[in-house]
Amino acid sequence: MTGTLLRIEGLTARYGTVQVLHGVDLEIGSDEIVALLGPNGAGKTTLLRALSRVVSSRGRMVFDGTDISSWSGARTATSGVGHVPEGRGTFVDLTVDENLRLGALARPRELKSTAGADLDMVYETFPVLQDMRRRTAGLLSGGQQQMLAVGRALMARPRLLLIDEPSLGLAPIVTRQLFDVLAQIRRRWSVSLLIAEQNARLSLEIADRAVVLAKGQVAVSGSAEELGYGDAVRRAYLGVANDEEGGKGAGR
Ligand SMILES: Nc1ncnc2c1ncn2[C@@H]1O[C@H](COP(=O)(O)OP(=O)(O)OP(=O)(O)O)[C@@H](O)[C@H]1O
């Protein structure tokens, strides 16, 4: 890790009376890709929503050296935290180009003047969007819409991009293409990525580190390589305790 971009400590979140996150600690480095893994209902989406302040939470969040724990969603979004929500959230009646230009509304004020150059860079990053710039977003394929959603978020010039289930509903080959581009954008855009994904194998391929959530807590974290080769991820997903060393801890 080359310097910490985001550090959260003791993050808790609830929907009504039901607590979903139970004290999550997490660090993301500058230009780092972190895979957020875990079974259905583990709290991945809730964690991303808490970070972008779409759901309220408690705990400490320090972003780029500044305590942002009490910031609003709007302030967080215009200060470098981008969010590509599950289901993409593009405007289906607007064109590709209009969607991208809307993304620029969340740029930090000092970067407003460079939006045009970044629009060009989005089209270089996703050439297929350039070919379809005047097409209505609702007519794009699922993979193209996901690229548009990422491109739109990049137009805000985030330092950290939260991406929720990018592979959802996409064919394997399209998912692969999308992840190849995600692997490239951190350098091209100087952005860190936190990717919540069910596809553990593919996300571990492009990630530097991975964090596995289970029942609203960090079950395992480590380098993507460690987690990819070991069976810690499988254990965390299946909720099976470590049965090495003579079955110690097994049987939960
Ligand atoms: N709006 C909501 N109101 C009430 N409970 C919710 C709401 N959204 C999620 N939950 C609950 O919070 C828990 C965590 O859900 P969350 O969507 O964060 O999990 P997830 O890890 O993203 O799961 P998935 O892999 O299915 O996307 C689940 O038990 C879920 O039922």
Ligand SMILES: [Mg+2]
């Ligand atoms: Mg989710």
